[in-house]
Amino acid sequence: MNAAKYHGHHIWRRFRRQQLWLQLKANKVALISSVILLLLTVTALLAPWLSPFDPSVLQQQNIMDAELPPAWHEQGDSRFLLGTDGLGRDLLSSLLHGIRTSLWVGFWAVLLQLTLGTVLGLCAGYFGGWMDRLVMRLADFQLTFSSLMLAILVLAITRAAMGAHDYHVWSPWLLILVLGLADWPQYARTLRASVLAEKHKDYVAAAQVLGYRSRHIMVMQILPNTLSPLLVIATLQVAHVILAEAALSFLGIGMPYGNPSLGGMMGSGFEYMLSGLWWIALMPGIALVLLLLSINLVADWLRDALDPKNIGPQQ
Secondary structure, three states: OOHHHHHHHHHHHHOOOOOHHHHHHHOOHHHHHHHHHHHHHHHHHHHHHHHOOOOOOOOHHHHOOOOOOOOOOOOOOOOOOOEEOOOOOOOOHHHHHHHHHHHHHHHHHHHHHHHHHHHHHHHHHOHHHHHHHHHHHHHHHHHHHHHHHHHHHHHHHHHHOOOOOHHHHHHHHHHHHHHHHHOOHHHHHHHHHHHHOOOOHHHHHHHHHHHOOOHHHHHHHHHHHHHHHHHHHHHHHHHHHHHHHHHHHHOOOOOOOOOOOOHHHHHHHHHOHHHOOHHHHHHHHHHHHHHHHHHHHHHHHHHHHOOOOHHOOOO
């Protein structure tokens, strides 16, 4: 087996031989976190069918049911397991759709980051020269700004320019675009460093001698050998994007009213905290903490599991 094929299929062979699964079972914290993350993901995907009510349908909201405590409370209602918010919406239904929204924004924003950072990092590391200098200077310039502050600035200007109605329609995609374009330098800088180390190895020289095009060498030969750090960064960035989306929605410039969001639910429930209606803000807060904590713990395990120092000899 030549070096390119060996490295290119290394992660897949580890999955196939169940090495990563065995490592996951040995790490109880990572295993529990993976189960929680899997349950939250499945619950989010099935939210339209699992939710007792549809939080986006106004006809299912009754102001007479507003501010009801959880069902186990003496003043609770068995129809609303986690209680209701100030507008009479079922908190459980809003939570399920809010988790769905957070994961949806996180997935697509990270996919955009990963794609853009991978393309620019590959080109910068492989071609070098003016391409390398241009990409790295762009990365340095963007890293001088906080991604959250940049998102607040862009979304606030866009909201004022588009108007409330158009912003309501396009805000989910604007969130994905802004958060996706904000953090590509992490992928580009990491991949560039890996490409600089890989492009001088024998398998790359052999591919060049055989007449393969640069695009083939970058995508089919070099990229598979540099996936491990990108997977770890992408997993961590999902949590970062979810937290950023929650912060923006908490401030009122993220997801619109019709789309439940964990941050938006916490923002609307914050004003009720001093009135003793703790469940309106606490329930989405607990869900957000569980989601972020499980993703971060899985990412930490994945970083250690894919570390070449922890890889045993292959059979």
